[in-house]
Amino acid sequence: MREQQEALAALVREDLSRARALAFLVCAVVVTFVAGVVPVMVVDAAEAEGSETTDVAVSLVLGLVLLAVLALPALAVLRGLRRRSSRRFTLMREWAAVERGHDAEFPTQYGVQGYPHGRFFYAAVVLVLVVVLSVAVLADVSDPKVLALLPCLVMAGLLAWSTARKYAGRYGWSTRERLERVRARRRQQQRARLGQAPTAAGGAVTRPPGVHPTLLYAALLAPAVIVTLVFVVVRPEEALGLAVAAALAAAVLALGLPKVLLMRRRERTELDVAARALTSSFPPGTAVYPVRYGLAETQPGAADTAGPSSWDAGPSRTGALAVDGGALRLRGTDGAALDVSLGEVEGVILTPSGAAWAADSVDVLLRSGEAIEFRSPRAGSIVDTLAGAGVQVLKP
Numbered sequence: 001m002r003e004q005q006e007a008l009a010a011l012v013r014e015d016l017s018r019a020r021a022l023a024f025l026v027c028a029v030v031v032t033f034v035a036g037v038v039p040v041m042v043v044d045a046a047e048a049e050g051s052e053t054t055d056v057a058v059s060l061v062l063g064l065v066l067l068a069v070l071a072l073p074a075l076a077v078l079r080g081l082r083r084r085s086s087r088r089f090t091l092m093r094e095w096a097a098v099e100r101g102h103d104a105e106f107p108t109q110y111g112v113q114g115y116p117h118g119r120f121f122y123a124a125v126v127l128v129l130v131v132v133l134s135v136a137v138l139a140d141v142s143d144p145k146v147l148a149l150l151p152c153l154v155m156a157g158l159l160a161w162s163t164a165r166k167y168a169g170r171y172g173w174s175t176r177e178r179l180e181r182v183r184a185r186r187r188q189q190q191r192a193r194l195g196q197a198p199t200a201a202g203g204a205v206t207r208p209p210g211v212h213p214t215l216l217y218a219a220l221l222a223p224a225v226i227v228t229l230v231f232v233v234v235r236p237e238e239a240l241g242l243a244v245a246a247a248l249a250a251a252v253l254a255l256g257l258p259k260v261l262l263m264r265r266r267e268r269t270e271l272d273v274a275a276r277a278l279t280s281s282f283p284p285g286t287a288v289y290p291v292r293y294g295l296a297e298t299q300p301g302a303a304d305t306a307g308p309s310s311w312d313a314g315p316s317r318t319g320a321l322a323v324d325g326g327a328l329r330l331r332g333t334d335g336a337a338l339d340v341s342l343g344e345v346e347g348v349i350l351t352p353s354g355a356a357w358a359a360d361s362v363d364v365l366l367r368s369g370e371a372i373e374f375r376s377p378r379a380g381s382i383v384d385t386l387a388g389a390g391v392q393v394l395k396p
Contacts, residue, residue, distance in 0.1 A: 005105055007095045012107045015088050015170075021119070024081055027074035028159045034071040036152025038063035043148045078159075085166065093173070100180045100297075102188040107174070116171035123163035130157040180297045187363065187371050194347040194365070194394055267292075267359065268377050274318035274333050281331045282322045289382050291321045291374040293332070295361070308370040311338060321374060323385050328364070330372075344368065347392040350383045 014020075045059035096106065111117050134153045271290035279288050294317045311330060319332035328345065330338040344367050351361040353375070360379035364386075365371045376382060387393045 001099050001101075001104060004095055004098045008092060008107055011088055011092045011095065012109050015085065015092070016109055016117070020081060023077060024163075027077045027081075028156075030070050030074040031078070032152055032156045032159065034066050034074075035155040036149055038066060039148035039151055043144050082162075089170070089173075096177050100177070100184060102181070102184040104181050104184070106177050106181055108178070110167070110174040111171040117167045120164055120167035120171065123160045123167070126160040127157060127164060130160060176297050183296070183373075187365060190349055190363070190394055191346065191365060194392055264359075271318055271377065275320045277333060278320040278331045281320070281337075282329060283324055286322045286324045287381075287385060289321045289376055289378045289385075290318070291330075291362075291376045291382075292316055292318055292359075293330075293372065293374050295373045295375060308338065308340065308366055308368070308372050311336070312370070312372045321376075321382060323389050326389075328386075340364075340366065342386075342389055342391055345386070345391050347394055348383060348386050349394040350379055 041059045041063055109117070111120075130153050134150065134157070137147060137150055137153065271292060275288050275290035282288055293311050294314045296313050311332075317332055317334060317336075319330060319336070321331075322329045323342070326342050328340040328342060330336075330340070346365045346367045348365065349363045351363055351373075353360050359375050359377045362374045362376065362379045362382050363371060364374070374382070383393060
């Protein structure tokens, strides 16, 4: 673990090196400058009063010289930086996958508290400016000198987009890695609490009530509606314009509600179809619950694990779960099967998803130290069934 921390720290420090960032910035400016100045030189030579073919040819030659002397070396440096960055990211992912235990640490330099690294925002600002300027340039297509700036803007936009994409990807990866470690710590804490919690045998398990997406959006829209009504009463002469603006804002927010409901419906339908296809794998009369498993983060090409751990590791898959004959029986649509004796189950906990479009999770902790997390729209019923079978249940 110490070697893992040192390797990750060294790789992240190299990836965020200010010297490399300065080299990238200088080369990007050079390439963008050449991409802008060469077309402008040619257009100026062609439109100048009394210009001849020789002037245009000289401008082309000068442009080719600038490309050969400045742009090509800068592009070679940018390509080398990108190749090394890709290789470095591969090494970071491999080192991060070595240990994801509850006591494993992970660097936070790529962004914390919901915000990526500052370089992402710098690149995003440049990208927005490029888009605005490109629209302005395309709005005046009659002026060749203005259109000559378009290659410069395109090059600047591509470089800004690559930078924003890089740090967005780094932030998403580091966030998933931190969540995996938080997940391991949560399980460790749950195991410690299981030894102190009373066993829940039979009866329903009390769960915190969830918030329906409709109520959530109503809560978001209520302040805007109240402010609009107050403004209409105070300034009735501007009521129409304000009402139109409020209606547009409400429409933008309301567009998200059908999307959330559609995501929930699609997830439920997919799981129900999987459960129906696997019903014949269980004894008649057994309550079968649709589940999604393989929720833990894995890296592409990672070696497949065996036993319960393979059900916890990704990629995400669909299957069915049933409790029958003193065993927890699991079947996957990919043909996987696993039977776990209830005596091997140390405890189970119901974890709210925290997202309106995702179902709650059931985390089954085994005495072997392994664990399997399932996501299901019937997570509460699964926990109730396990509690009725004598499995210890820990409230969230």
